[in-house]
Amino acid sequence: FDFEKLFPLKFDKKKFKKMLNYTKWTMLGGTAVFLINWGDNLILRKFVSIEEIGIYNLGYQLFKGVLMLITIIPTYFLPFVSQNIKDKKKIKSYLNKKRPKIMLLGFLGIATLFLSMPFIMKIFYSDVYNKSILVLRILLTGSVFALYRVFYAPLFSALERYRFTQTADTLYVVINL
Numbered sequence: 001f002d003f004e005k006l007f008p009l010k011f012d013k014k015k016f017k018k019m020l021n022y023t024k025w026t027m028l029g030g031t032a033v034f035l036i037n038w039g040d041n042l043i044l045r046k047f048v049s050i051e052e053i054g055i056y057n058l059g060y061q062l063f064k065g066v067l068m069l070i071t072i073i074p075t076y077f078l079p080f081v082s083q084n085i086k087d088k089k090k091i092k093s094y095l096n097k098k099r100p101k102i103m104l105l106g107f108l109g110i111a112t113l114f115l116s117m118p119f120i121m122k123i124f125y126s127d128v129y130n131k132s133i134l135v136l137r138i139l140l141t142g143s144v145f146a147l148y149r150v151f152y153a154p155l156f157s158a159l160e161r162y163r164f165t166q167t168a169d170t171l172y173v174v175i176n177l
Contacts, residue, residue: 058136059135
């Protein structure tokens with residue numbers, strides 16, 4: 001370790017304020033996203049049986065796995081976008097060359113999962129959770145929009161527009177419920 005970069009420790013008020021601003025908005029958005037599935041279950045308990053909630057949750061958990069894979073994209077591109085946010089040529093390349101290629105691959109992956117899910121479910125669960133396939137397919141349709149959206153997350157982060165992104169996440173929860 002290069003301890004000369006760590007010491008002497010000093011408090012940088014400007015960086016602390018920036019980090020606090022980022023943290024407060026991220027906590028708000030993270031809480032909102034966490035509440036999406038939890039809120040679904042609270043609402044569903046009033047209208048459907050526990051068995052149907054189980055069917056929904058299996059489809060939702062599979063969908064959540066797809067979303068977790070999709071969130072690799074902004075995590076991967078955030079350093080590049082942050083370093084080049086003022087370079088219009090590189091940002092245009094990111095949006096007009098890289099994004100369409102990855103979108104196509106992502107869409108093909110989602111479509112393949114959409115079509116192959118009945119076979120996969122039959123292998124792992126026989127016919128017990130067939131109703132989860134419909135839930136997953138409906139949610140997979142939404143994952144195409146999530147795939148499109150994740151390319152803009154690094155741009156908003158690099159531009160420090162945390163309020164916008166986290167407010168949008170909170171709005172998703174309200175609309176979802």
